[in-house]
Amino acid sequence: MPLAAQDQATDAALEDLIPDSAVENPQDWAIEEFGQGPDETDLGGEEIDELDPETPLDDSPEISVQWPDDLQLSPIEIDLPEEDIQFADLDVAGPDVAFTEADLVRLNDSLTLGFPQLDPPFTERGDFVERFEALSTIEELDGDGENIAQLAARAREDEELLAELLRVYGFYDGRIVRSIGTTAPGGASANDGATPNPTVRFDVIPGERYRFGAIDLGALAMAPDAETLRRAFEIESGEPMQSDRIETERFDLDTALGEFGYAFARIDEPQLLIDHERNEGDLTMPVTPGGKYVFGAVTSSDEDFLSGDHLATIARFDPGDIYQRSLELDLRRAITATGLVSSVTIDPREVSAPRGDEPGVVAMDVGIERADLRTIAGAIGYGSEEGVRVAASWEHRNLFPPEGALKVRGILGTQEQLLGVGLRKNNFGGRDRILSLDAYASTIDSPAFDANTAGLLATYERRSTLLFQKPVSWSIGVELVATDERPPAVNGVAAPRSTFLVAGIPGFIQLDTTDDLLDPTEGFRVSANLSPEVSRNRGTQSFYLRARTDASTYRRVTDSVVVAGRVAFGAIPGTELENIAPSRRYYAGGGGSVRGYGFRQIGPRDTLGDPSGGRSVVEGAIEARIRTGLFDGAVSVVPFLDAGSVSPDVIPDFEEIKLGVGVGLRYYTGFGPLRVDVGVPLNPGPNDSPVAVYVSLGQAF
Template sequence: MKKGPTNQSTYDVAALLTTTELEFLPNSYKRAAGYISKITPGFYVLCACVLLIFCTPYPSGADEPRLQVALISFIGNRSFSDSRLKGLMKTREKGLLGIFEKAYYDEEIFESDLKRIEDFYRSEGFYDVQVSKGEVKQIGPKLIRLTVKVHEGEPVRISSIDLTVNGEKNTSWHDELLKLIPLKKGQRFRIEDFDKTEKNILKYLADWGYPKAQVKRKARIFKQSLQARVSISVETGPPCTFGTLRIEGLNRVNPKEIWLNLQFKPGERFSARKIQNSQRKLYDTQLFTYVDIRVEGLDTEETELPVVITVVEARPYTVRAGVGYGTEEQLRGKLELEARRFLGDGRTLRGLLKGSFIEQLAELQFYQPHFPGKDQSIEWNTGWDHEDQESYTVNTFYSRPRFNVKISNKWSWYAGHNLEFNDLTGVDIAPDTDDLLDRQKDNYFISSIVSGFTGRYVDDILDPNRGFQIFSSTEWASSLTGSDVAFIKTTWEGRAYIPLSSFVLALRARWGTIVNLENDQKIPIFKRFFAGGSNSVRGYPYQKLGPLDSEGNPLGGSSVLEANVDLRFPLKIKGRSFQGVLFFDMGQVYPGQLSLDPTDLRYTIGAGLRYQTPIGPIRVDLGYQLNPPDQDFFGPLQIYFSIGQAF
């Protein structure tokens, strides 16, 4: 192992700061099954072999073909994986089936990659690291394998953290600040943690009324003893309050709408978190296209800090239109007209027209914020919905008022009334299953009480990579509410998104059941649970997981269980950024209420590809049934095309 100088040496950590370019390498072997038809699996294997042999691109013309990098391997990297180090490099590799992208070898770029890896190791505490070029081996026509040798050495660890607040070592702040900083005694000294220390302390103090705090930090690195001594000096400054409030940019919007959405008032203790939450809530009203909240007086001795809110009002009317395509709905379109400041203040009136080959809808939506209180609202949706499913056709006229309560920024609760008239115009079920349906009744009047809650903490609604979501809904219909059908229907769904370096592990579980409260009646088919499809258990056609009649039509059920696991990872194909997905799904629809039999679960596996767009990722998924049911209505392999993640 390479030793440091005999004399104790100290280093200025600021000089060791490095900027690392994180560029994710492609896993280009994910070309599988691009063209799906009813042909034997052996045909796909043959096609893959032909593509591998004949379709690997090489430069053509008068110039000599350049060397391309087939694989990059590492020796000696104990602390970081090959994929982590490859992500730092500009040199690319073609991978196992490199038919999508050229990966030319450039000596200068490769040498800069070695330097970049060394800088990365030093930023992670390995100050004696040595990274060198290893064997360059030719493994095919103009194809080489690169080897990178890494001698990590021993890391520098934190031996002490000296924290003073306002010149004192034992204050009420001391223990709390030590908990929130990422630097810990005995851990490896990392530049990233050293930088976060100042940011975390300043943010914490600003949330507790000290926006004028200052932090000075210093680290002394002793290479011979492999120790780092960290000193942090914090000056909190005086406690501050919110001062006078000035609003700029208002024209037609009532100033009351700004006051109702602010999370702070003049005279209250200062909090940076309240400013951020206020800005987000003002954007959520959709009354403004721009919101800026600026605090003045931070560079003065004043402790009562004036606040200036600058806004740009949105147009009072917005028209949105869009078209799309999905495997299940096929061609679909939407037209929406939204009127903001309807009847004054922050009320919204929205008209919606939506249509596809499965569903057509016309709806009018009214929204009244801050009623009766600041964190409550009322909405009322009424309209007509036509569903043309494989097993039934129904027209529904409905009116659904609802009362919403904002419990916190992440949690909300609602309760309301559902009034609907359903005209079941067609039931396409084989005659031998007549006992499952009430064919004597075509019209259903349903009056029910609905309630539920939502918890949402994700970084991106359209394409989440971190956080969780929880949804719950319950519907109760009875003769007491004036309903023709009596039942209780409840659904629970949870989703979690766990970042794993450049990967994302996405999890989903859904369970629901409907209990018939009057045994002399049957649950209408349009109120039952169905499963299968691009947003359910992939590998099964739309609504065809569960009970089927003798002709393959889905019957639905009284209970449903679904679970999904996605492993999402970055890909690059011909210079464009994609996302690959490997998934495992399982689920079942049960005829009985409150049913949950794990032995009847159906399992599927598959792979998919996503391409990010402003409206969400365009996705293609290929699912395969591991334990298919004994039937001849559909095959074990299904392909889906849609927009947005499956969950």
């Protein structure tokens, strides 16, 4: 059935020009409208040659149709956002819309963002651009010489990314206008013959920002701490929408539930329903608190290895304390830190359910798997002045359960040999507290003295570890030492020996605000060592105090430069120098003291020119730890300047201040930096070498 002309979506003027009769029977309408067509007599009696359909027309007859003066076409409309949004001036040129006065952000030679919307302002623009720049596929090119086809393909991906980011920030009616063109590289003129760079520009029109509508958090209102828990979820109706805030606030609410005793709380996946008529999104996130609980007993899956009672001493909670998930996680870390387990799980188990205002009780069921308990360790160090030092140890970490360790250690070096046996009980009497007993025998043959020593040291301490760096560390102990010592030999002739019997009560305390135990970049450390001692030698009994204070500070200057400084002062008041065993006097020099000088080579000297030690010492050092790009930033260059002075008196006289300067390398590994320092003495003595080299693990301080 033919379609009537007036039934088509046609302008009224065209309907008058082409009536329905023209559509139904075009030939009759043409004769009626324009008369009979030309016949043979009209053409002068000539016959009209019949046209061959295979032959093209050489002369086409002219056809003229009068254009109606009253024909009007509908205007072309550009679909822009609502009328209450204001834009910068724009030109309509071709198929794209170019905003001539938009704020432009140029991300690279190929990519520009335009922001033409003036009111309402795009308040999240800075964060929006930063996130787009991190995810953009065009941004990755950054001058890689791509062509227009490649750029166009990436532009489609980035256009979708921009639209998705707008929705993340609550702009569900936003639009992205894309235009692709070329520019001359480096600001050159197009007439210079330079190959143009393809570019893409996105004009971002966010439109109106949607807001959060109704918020449904399920049964959260039934919890006893409903008001406090609701404050942890910081999204309110009427606030501007940002969808990724939902996950952040969901995490905060889950954390709050875990910290206020809700051991079995559950939060279902959130759902956001967008209503385009209201410009709002309704959030539904069912919360099931599950009741409040307190801690009960701690149980162990391997009572003979690490008993539940012992694990309870490690925990930072007592039975009856309100359940906190952070304390549960802390217990797990502490068990891992013992080094005795390969894996650990903690499962809260309901012992009794909550009743009315009475909380329930939850037990902590700890599942553990034993790790390898025997460890062999070793270390090698070298100093050009003190020679080679090799240390090795064997340890069984749980020979006396729980956490009772036996350790055998030895040192073989150019100047020192040692053999020792130690017993250690970790987490003894409390978390991170260690009781240890160490017996050793050693020989030292150094330029300062020759000593054969046997000692016994018992300590009770609280020290920092790699997993738990503590702001305050301390130790207290008892030390018994018997040492047979003599000055260095002269021309192969040994000096007479002198035996010292020493008893002391060494104490230590440290304040630590640094950000890393092995490689600090910020903060400071201050420590003090105090050891009241009594010494007996050749019938003379002496009382004195060995005291030393160390302080160091660290500051990051740039992303790749850390400046570190250290000062130290030590003194031994109470008796004369000759009543103090040479091995317990103060010396300076070496890799951990004043670099550029030999170990214990700085200080007063006897009549033969050998170091005799002193009753006071002052040291200082400053160095810059400069990260390089070598090996993915694992190598640092460290210039340093050290200074030190040792005096025979309790008050430093600074008669001789030794200075050392040099440069070092650090190679950062997963267990700390490897250190190589090369130092040069600035004011060497007759026995000092021109260069000293030190190799060890860890920073100098």
